[in-house]
Amino acid sequence: xxxxxxxxDLMTDAVARAKFPLARASDTPxxxxxxxxxxxxxxxxxxxxxxxxxxxxxxxxxxxxxxNRDMELMGYGVDARLVMDPERPTGTCVVLVTxxxxxxxxxxxxxxxxxxxxxxPRDLFGGGGGHLHMSGYTLINEGSRDAGLAALDMAxxxxxxxxxxxxxxxxxxxxxxxxxxxxxxxxxxxxxxxxQAKVLTGRDDAAAAxxxxxxxxxxxxxxxxAEGSLWYSNNRPDPVRAxxxxxxxxxxxxxxxxxxxxGFLPVWLDGKPAAEALAAGNALAAKCISNLxxxxxx
Numbered sequence: 446x447x448x449x450x451x452x453x454d455l456m457t458d459a460v461a462r463a464k465f466p467l468a469r470a471s472d473t474p475x476x477x478x479x480x481x482x483x484x485x486x487x488x489x490x491x492x493x494x495x496x497x498x499x500x501x502x503x504x505x506x507x508x509x510x511x512x513n514r515d516m517e518l519m520g521y522g523v524d525a526r527l528v529m530d531p532e533r534p535t536g537t538c539v540v541l542v543t544x545x546x547x548x549x550x551x552x553x554x555x556x557x558x559x560x561x562x563x564x565x566p567r568d569l570f571g572g573g574g575g576h577l578h579m580s581g582y583t584l585i586n587e588g589s590r591d592a593g594l595a596a597l598d599m600a601x602x603x604x605x606x607x608x609x610x611x612x613x614x615x616x617x618x619x620x621x622x623x624x625x626x627x628x629x630x631x632x633x634x635x636x637x638x639x640x641q642a643k644v645l646t647g648r649d650d651a652a653a654a655x656x657x658x659x660x661x662x663x664x665x666x667x668x669x670x671a672e673g674s675l676w677y678s679n680n681r682p683d684p685v686r687a688x689x690x691x692x693x694x695x696x697x698x699x700x701x702x703x704x705x706x707x708g709f710l711p712v713w714l715d716g717k718p719a720a721e722a723l724a725a726g727n728a729l730a731a732k733c734i735s736n737l738x739x740x741x742x743x
Contacts, residue, residue: 453485453580480738491707558588581612687723700739
């Protein structure tokens with residue numbers, strides 16, 4: 446089994462689910478819950494629970510929230526390599542879910558923004574082999590970008606395979622497609638959703654966007670929500686598609702994309718056909734949206 450090293454963000458998600466249409470500039474009844482979050486940490490958690498050997502590199506605050514997030518990761522079986530920041534708090538994301546299920550996120554990266562090249566444990570990049578998954582948030586955030594670039598360089602030198610995700614469409618658009626593609630040069634696999642793929646290519650059609658992206662990445666996966674997912678390789682004429690799994694009741698869509706990535710990677714790293722990896726990703730995403738929060742249940 447290939448060991449996966451995830452470099453990314455660690456957050457606490459404060460999820461507010463409105464019971465009625467939002468009353469702007471007034472009060473709206475809601476159910477508010479707190480959960481472990483952060484795309485990178487979510488991926489690492491799902492990987493560990495599903496049986497992969499995984500290490501997570503990140504940064505947390507010297508606060509009780511950070512301690513709780515650290516203990517959660519260890520509870521999932523993640524080799525958590527978290528540096529404690531003496532000044533910045535653990536990152537927090539306010540997830541606002543409307544009565545129709547639409548999500549809007551307000552993020553404070555906190556300690557994540559101070560991740561530095563010195564925080565990267567050298568032992569995780571030695572010995573050859575292994576796989577690095579880089580969270581796009583680490584590259585998009587100016588404060589942690591040097592750490593992300595250093596991790597990518599160390600992985601290349603160590604002969605590790607590399608995958609990258611696109612984080613979120615709005616910050617990706619603010620950053621710009623050209624810099625992001627330049628930073629991630631050399632990655633073998635890109636994960637994106639349809640909106641992120643459009644930001645990078647200008648193409649509305651997901652398959653067309655994936656084909657364009659194979660000019661930079663040998664393999665591209667596009668997550669299509671209810672339509673499932675697709676995989677495109679630069680040596681194939683047509684994409685491989687897999688339908689989404691039927692879910693009786695969607696409880697919470699937060700983290701579904703992260704769960705998909707965690708489902709896809711082990712099968713892909715094992716050299717199985719793309720259709721099997723897509724199906725595994727779709728299955729874990731379905732499991733995620735049937736639970737409350739972005740992480741597996743402990």
